[in-house]
Amino acid sequence: MLKINILTFVMIVYNCFGQENYTVTTSKIKEAKIYSNGGMLRHFFSAEVSTGKNFIIIKEFGRNNGMDISSFKPDKKINLIRYESYNNNPSQYAEKIGKSKNVESVNDSIEFYKKTNKKIEQDLTLTRNSIGIVQKNQTLGNPSSAEILKMIEFNQATLKNLYNEEIDLQAIIAKNQSRISILENKRYVSSKNDETSNSNIIVLQITSDKKQTINFEVNQVIQNANWRPYYIIKSNGIKSPLKISYKAKIQQNTGLEFKNIPIKLINGSFSSEDKPYELDRWFLRTERDYYVSNQAFQRPKSNEKTSNVAEYAVLGDSRSRISQRTMKTEISLDKNIVLPSDVEVTEDLSEFEATTHYKYFSTPKLENKTFLLASIKDYSKYNFLPGSADIFMEDMQIGTVNIDTNQLTSEMLISLGTDPNILTKRELVKIETKNLGEKEKLQNYAYEITIKNNKDTAINLELKDQIPLSMAENIKIEVTNPDHADYDKSTGFLIWNFNIKPNETKKIKFGFNVTLPKDLMTADIK
Incomplete structure (x- = not known):
């Protein structure tokens, strides 16, 4: 009698926990977040499970490298054993999902x-x-x-x-x-x-002590997803505001189509920036100063810093909502937007006009080119992010620039390219050396800058040059004839702002004196 009871108990346990039950269900995405690199999907699915071991075959889950079993959050008490991709063991599960x-x-x-x-x-x-x-x-x-x-x-x-x-x-x-x-x-x-389709199927193994319906929520980290800002900037001339189309280039390789779900774009790291030639401080070197690294003849690298900003929102012409939080900008796309897998798409975020001031800028010491710069005041209200922009001037595409949002002032400068109708030329016209006794000498350097406006309209031009800085007490430098420039002694920069009439030619003359020991010779004088 005892043996019969034991056998009956074993059969009951086998019937409860020995058999394997298969359930097929479909996952639904509740929300997608796409960062500059990577992203996150919030899934939901439910399944009817039986007592014992269950294999839950989940369709439309997407590519799922690197997930952890702890990512699956059930609303009932069960034991999570493991999960695997359908393609790891297709022969076991093929009959369960049916042939095509x-x-x-x-x-x-x-x-x-x-x-x-x-x-x-x-x-x-x-x-x-x-x-x-x-x-x-x-x-x-x-x-x-x-x-x-x-x-x-x-x-x-x-x-x-x-x-x-x-x-x-x-x-x-x-x-x-x-x-x-x-x-x-x-x-x-x-x-x-x-x-x-099979690569988007996973199989979740669980055990349950009773028959029940279980709801699961899963936060899935996705690696192959990214987005980047993209702009189209149009100008109808220096008397018109800039028309800016704010767009997003988005790509996701989950194997799923994002449709009819909330999609949020979140900015990540900032990128470096190309911008017009700019001057750094110029230190006078002698032949003994080889250890000094002069940056005066190089393009500067952008300062990749972020700043804390309060939360606020800007609504553009489209139904995308752009909001800034501390260290992050979050863009909620319209729910009608569809994001296919393995294809880069471009979506409109907003379109607006920005009050704009224009000026021309040149540093002929570095290059005889004149840039047209557009200045946007209080640019932070437009929620710009670093990105590339196609520039159109009077309906003609003139090139592509990068938008620099890492500017500490309230003004953002956008380069609209060079204007070949404004010519500049810088010449070192005189070098003169005089002895000042037995130990010292004085060297005089004189420069001339010529600007020619070949346009049929007047322009406002900012011109920038510099005077070297001394690195030693026995070397003294003083500016001569700054020609009404705004001169900053701490940096050595000379800045001129003036209006040039149509077909007008202007000449600027300036120079500097260097007092130094006779046995020293200057270097890098250009």
């Missing part, structure tokens, strides 16, 4: 045409054999005229029909073979689609 109806239909059609061709090939063989028999029996010895005419009639009535039948059968076989090729290509595409 499309592939089955295509296979049936291929089999039908193959059987048809096999039968027609048999008929073609018989026809060719008949032609061979007829051709072998055409030889007559000393035929009469009547026999020759009879043979000709036979060829026309019989052999000709056999030839036509051969041609018709060959045409049917070729046509069916073409159909088979088309269907095989269709089957290949369907099988590839099935492989892609």
Whole structure:
């Protein structure tokens, strides 16, 4: 009696926990967040489970490298064992999700045409054999005229029909073979689609002590997703405001289509920036100062810093909502936006006009080019992020620039490219050395800058140059004839701002004196 009771208990335990139960369900994305690099999906799915071990086959989950079992949050008490990709063990789960109806239909059609061709090939063989028999029996010895005419009639009535039948059968076989090729290509595409679909399936293994419905929420970190700001900036001339289209280039490779769900774009790291040539402080070197690194002739690198800002929102013409939080900008896309997988798409965020001031800027010491700069006051209210911008001037694309938002002032400068109609030239016109006793000497350097405005309108130009700075007590430098420049002794910068009339030429003359020991020679004087 005791043995029977033990056996009954073992059977009950096996029935409860020994059998394996399979459930197929579909995951739904509740929210997607895409960062400058990477992202996060919030999934939801539910499943009916039975007592014992359960395999929950979850469709449309997306590519899921690097997930952890702890990411699955059930609302009921169960034991989470593990999860794996469907493709890790497809033979175990294929029957549970069912075969593709499309592939089955295509296979049936291929089999039908193959059987048809096999039968027609048999008929073609018989026809060719008949032609061979007829051709072998055409030889007559000393035929009469009547026999020759009879043979000709036979060829026309019989052999000709056999030839036509051969041609018709060959045409049917070729046509069916073409159909088979088309269907095989269709089957290949369907099988590839099935492989892609299967790569978005995962299998979750759990144990449950009772039959119940369980709801799961999953936060899935995705690696292959990114977005970047992109702008189209249009100007109709220096008397018009800038028209700015704010866009986002977005890509995600989850294998899923994001549709009818909340999608948020969140900025990540800031990128470096190309901008017009700018001057750094210039230290006077002698032949003994090889250890000094002068940056005066290099493009500066942008200062990649972020700043804390209070939370606020700006609504553009589109239905995307842009808000800034501390250290991050968050953009909520319109729910009607669809983001396919493995394709970069461009979405409109907002469109607006920005009050703009224009000026020309040149540093002829570095290069004889003049840039047109657009200045936007209080630019932070537009929620700019670092990104590339295509520039259009009077409906003509003139190039691409980078938007620099890492500016500590309330004014943002956007380079609209160089204007070849404003010419600059800088020359070192005089170098003169005088002895000041037995130990010292004085060197005088004089420069001339020429600016020619070939435009038919007046322009405002900011011109920048510099005077070297001394690194030693026994070397003294003083500016001579700054020609009404704004001179900053701490940096050595000279800045001129003036208006130049159409076809006007201006000349600026300035210089500096260097007092130094006789045994020293200056370097880098340009």
